[in-house]
Amino acid sequence: MLHLSYLMFKLIKSCLHNSVISLLLVILFLATGTVGWTLPSYAGLPAGNAITDGKALLRYALPIDNQPVRDLQGDLEDISNQMRANRRWSAVSKDVSKALRVLDKPAKILEGVPEQRQAQAETLIAKLKDGVTGLQEIVSTKDKEKILQERSQILNVVGELEELMVEKFPFEVPEEYSNLAQLKGRATIDLETNKGNITMIVDGYSAPITAGNFVDLVKRGFYDGLEFTRAEESYVVQTGDPPGKEFGFIDPKTNQYRSIPLEILVEGDEEPLYGVTFEELGLYTELPILPFSAYGAVAMARSEVDVNNASSQFFFLLFDSELTPAGRNILDGRYSVFGYVTKGKEVLGKIEAGDKIVSGKVVQGMENFVEPKTT
Numbered sequence: 076m077l078h079l080s081y082l083m084f085k086l087i088k089s090c091l092h093n094s095v096i097s098l099l100l101v102i103l104f105l106a107t108g109t110v111g112w113t114l115p116s117y118a119g120l121p122a123g124n125a126i127t128d129g130k131a132l133l134r135y136a137l138p139i140d141n142q143p144v145r146d147l148q149g150d151l152e153d154i155s156n157q158m159r160a161n162r163r164w165s166a167v168s169k170d171v172s173k174a175l176r177v178l179d180k181p182a183k184i185l186e187g188v189p190e191q192r193q194a195q196a197e198t199l200i201a202k203l204k205d206g207v208t209g210l211q212e213i214v215s216t217k218d219k220e221k222i223l224q225e226r227s228q229i230l231n232v233v234g235e236l237e238e239l240m241v242e243k244f245p246f247e248v249p250e251e252y253s254n255l256a257q258l259k260g261r262a263t264i265d266l267e268t269n270k271g272n273i274t275m276i277v278d279g280y281s282a283p284i285t286a287g288n289f290v291d292l293v294k295r296g297f298y299d300g301l302e303f304t305r306a307e308e309s310y311v312v313q314t315g316d317p318p319g320k321e322f323g324f325i326d327p328k329t330n331q332y333r334s335i336p337l338e339i340l341v342e343g344d345e346e347p348l349y350g351v352t353f354e355e356l357g358l359y360t361e362l363p364i365l366p367f368s369a370y371g372a373v374a375m376a377r378s379e380v381d382v383n384n385a386s387s388q389f390f391f392l393l394f395d396s397e398l399t400p401a402g403r404n405i406l407d408g409r410y411s412v413f414g415y416v417t418k419g420k421e422v423l424g425k426i427e428a429g430d431k432i433v434s435g436k437v438v439q440g441m442e443n444f445v446e447p448k449t450t
Contacts, residue, residue, distance in 0.1 A: 127394065129369040129415025136364045138280050139240040141187030143177050148233050150174040154226050158219055171211045178204045187240045199236045203229060246346040248283055255335060256287035256447040262440030264293055267433040271422035275373055277414035279443060281340040281364045282347065285375055285413040288335045290444050292324060292387055293435040306428045309395035313376060314432060315388035323386020328449050337382040338411045340364040350383050353408025367406040370394035371416030371423060391416060391423050
């Protein structure tokens with residue numbers, strides 16, 4: 076059901092290696108979006124280089140509006156950029172100092188937290204202050220591995236704090252889709268495969284129907300025992316095609332194929348677009364809140380001829396800087412990303428066609444799930 080030609084991508088990759096002229100042609104190709112595939116602004120993704128870390132993308136996708144906590148996150152996220160850039164220790168120290176200045180004004184952060192959660196937030200802010208102070212000491216040792224490890228742990232706490240700021244689900248899905256399963260928040264999914272375990276976070280704040288459909292199928296045990304039908308190096312790993320002639324899920328209550336619409340939240344919008352690609356709307360320079368810029372992005376597969384016939388088949392993107400350049404590729408705006416792998420990314424590279432999902436389990440977030448309605 077996923078109809079992107081791998082040969083086309085190989086050709087593009089070859090061209091990138093062979094000539095600057097070809098590179099310019101590819102850029103033109105990507106900008107116009109006329110050939111190839113048929114994948115809240117409240118988040119406010121920062122300008123600059125595209126973000127390639129799924130956890131960071133999930134943090135930025137939360138529907139909150141508190142600039143101090145976003146500044147805190149941005150300062151800590153930037154540390155990894157500086158570490159890659161020939162270990163700019165002065166810039167790393169500056170990022171840490173800026174983060175501490177934000178934490179020195181906890182009242183500004185607490186303005187974004189509902190009153191009933193402020194005690195929890197105060198505990199997290201204190202934990203962050205201790206963590207960043209400790210990070211400052213580690214930076215003086217210039218121990219790159221330890222710095223990145225500590226930074227990752229601190230950012231996990233920042234994510235917890237940001238989640239406390241979400242007061243309610245920010246929009247309602249269109250009435251025509253209200254009978255479908257929904258996820259009004261987030262859920263954590265564990266997939267056990269014969270090659271190892273994978274953990275992903277699916278985001279209902281950005282894709283409530285797509286994430287809800289997936290949670291429903293995992294809860295039903297639909298994916299247990301299913302094979303990976305496609306595994307292409309530096310490209311995708313795909314599964315979800317059930318045995319038999321059907322390509323997706325047949326609802327046992329209605330005996331009908333259950334499809335879901337293309338669902339993409341555009342950066343700057345308050346609710347997702349449904350049933351239409353960016354290309355069809357002429358949105359050639361827009362970016363989705365959940366982009367294909369991270370290794371392990373999770374998205375729904377569909378046919379090229381119908382954007383609204385996704386059902387159970389999904390794929391993991393094996394991010395490649397040439398095949399799927401961050402911030403400018405031909406997947407964004409054509410397929411629905413609904414989450415990212417947060418643990419077990421190394422397992423994705425080991426999977427081959429014919430490998431299996433042993434079992435799937437929703438380990439967190441079922442309180443956010445809304446059961447589908449029978450019509």
